[in-house]
Amino acid sequence: MLYYTDSIERLINSLTKLPGIGRRSAERIVNYILGADRSEINILSEAIKKVKEAVRFCKICNNLSEEETCKICLDSRRHKDMVCVVENPSDVLAIEKAAYFKGVYHVLLGSIAPLEGRGPADLKIDSLLQRIKQDNIQEVIIATDADTEGEITALYLTELLKPKGIKLMRLGIGIPMGSNLEYADATTLSKALESRRPI
Amino acid sequence: MLYYTDSIERLINSLTKLPGIGRRSAERIVNYILGADRSEINILSEAIKKVKEAVRFCKICNNLSEEETCKICLDSRRHKDMVCVVENPSDVLAIEKAAYFKGVYHVLLGSIAPLEGRGPADLKIDSLLQRIKQDNIQEVIIATDADTEGEITALYLTELLKPKGIKLMRLGIGIPMGSNLEYADATTLSKALESRRPI
Numbered sequence: 001m002l003y004y005t006d007s008i009e010r011l012i013n014s015l016t017k018l019p020g021i022g023r024r025s026a027e028r029i030v031n032y033i034l035g036a037d038r039s040e041i042n043i044l045s046e047a048i049k050k051v052k053e054a055v056r057f058c059k060i061c062n063n064l065s066e067e068e069t070c071k072i073c074l075d076s077r078r079h080k081d082m083v084c085v086v087e088n089p090s091d092v093l094a095i096e097k098a099a100y101f102k103g104v105y106h107v108l109l110g111s112i113a114p115l116e117g118r119g120p121a122d123l124k125i126d127s128l129l130q131r132i133k134q135d136n137i138q139e140v141i142i143a144t145d146a147d148t149e150g151e152i153t154a155l156y157l158t159e160l161l162k163p164k165g166i167k168l169m170r171l172g173i174g175i176p177m178g179s180n181l182e183y184a185d186a187t188t189l190s191k192a193l194e195s196r197r198p199i
Numbered sequence: 200m201l202y203y204t205d206s207i208e209r210l211i212n213s214l215t216k217l218p219g220i221g222r223r224s225a226e227r228i229v230n231y232i233l234g235a236d237r238s239e240i241n242i243l244s245e246a247i248k249k250v251k252e253a254v255r256f257c258k259i260c261n262n263l264s265e266e267e268t269c270k271i272c273l274d275s276r277r278h279k280d281m282v283c284v285v286e287n288p289s290d291v292l293a294i295e296k297a298a299y300f301k302g303v304y305h306v307l308l309g310s311i312a313p314l315e316g317r318g319p320a321d322l323k324i325d326s327l328l329q330r331i332k333q334d335n336i337q338e339v340i341i342a343t344d345a346d347t348e349g350e351i352t353a354l355y356l357t358e359l360l361k362p363k364g365i366k367l368m369r370l371g372i373g374i375p376m377g378s379n380l381e382y383a384d385a386t387t388l389s390k391a392l393e394s395r396r397p398i
Binding site for chain 2: 004005006007008010011014015018019020021025027028029030031032033034038040042043044045046047049050052053055064065066070083086090093094178
């Protein structure tokens with residue numbers, strides 16, 4: 001049986017590895033690429049390569065950045081003594097969209113997940129402790145996801161930070177239990193930040 | 200408000216131009232790309248560029264090909280005197296999947312769509328007439344889509360080819376009216392080919 005050409009099959013194979021792209025979607029994308037302007041497709045191809053080359057983690061907060069230090073950490077208007085601890089860079093974006101929080105972030109780059117073999121040592125917790133010691137941080141808002149891994153991570157951080165005598169907060173009412181932070185809408189996130197409660 | 204980094208925003212903009220990819224899907228794909236191996240992402244980036252460079256239209260039938268002539272036209276086991284006329288290369292693939300048809304194809308690269316300003320001159324009809332004259336073609340199966348544009352195209356081709364004295368056929372029972380050929384399943388397509396009817 002004769003199928004697509006080799007280079008089309010190779011592209012379909014690559015595309016189906018992406019999240020949410022099945023074979024049928026990949027075929028539609030290939031058809032689009034074949035019909036599109038060459039310049040547009042070169043831009044797409046370069047953009048994919050560029051993201052992988054240019055984007056790294058901020059050396060202070062581990063947020064995504066194209067410089068050593070991310071734009072939020074460099075922004076003098078942000079309150080450096082208030083740190084919101086999240087699991088992933090996408091959580092930073094979700095909170096930034098709510099446009100309520102004026103502090104800075106600390107991205108753990110994951111959560112504690114014993115069933116998947118991820119412990120506290122796999123997260124950026126050491127650098128959080130160092131920031132708390134060095135940067136005169138007054139308040140830490142733990143904004144991990146409201147699912148099991150997020151709650152375990154929050155609990156671990158609470159045990160760890162409680163003795164340090166800083167104001168320790170958890171995201172307030174508003175987040176539906178069992179949901180992921182990055183899917184919360186902007187209003188819910190504003191509410192949750194506004195009504196944050198001490199742990 | 201601070202959003203993603205520049206190169207991420209550029210990639211999201213490129214991705215959302217693809218069919219079926221909204222901003223949320225693009226963000227998920229970007230997250231996947233950021234976490235994936237660099238080698239895998241380079242393969243994807245190159246595959247996109249390569250498809251655009253390597254794939255062209257067969258000089259005989261206008262099917263997708265990486266050589267001057269496509270594999271089907273080069274295959275000596277295919278009956279060269281029986282031509283199946285389809286709108287797009289994806290239709291060739293759909294019929295090939297059914298593994299019933301043993302003739303060759305002619306891809307029109309479109310359909311007649313007066314409302315969108317596409318007339319017969321925009322389709323590869325001249326080269327079809329030339330093949331019929333030169334290649335001793337006995338039977339033409341018109342397998343355009345069963346939607347309005349496809350029916351108009353079929354009607355136009357019928358008027359054009361009827362006087363030539365060749366056996367002129369239309370795809371048989373089995374295709375639901377108003378549907379696109381490329382979404383038909385293999386069995387339906389086999390049935391439709393088997394019970395093709397003279398026009």
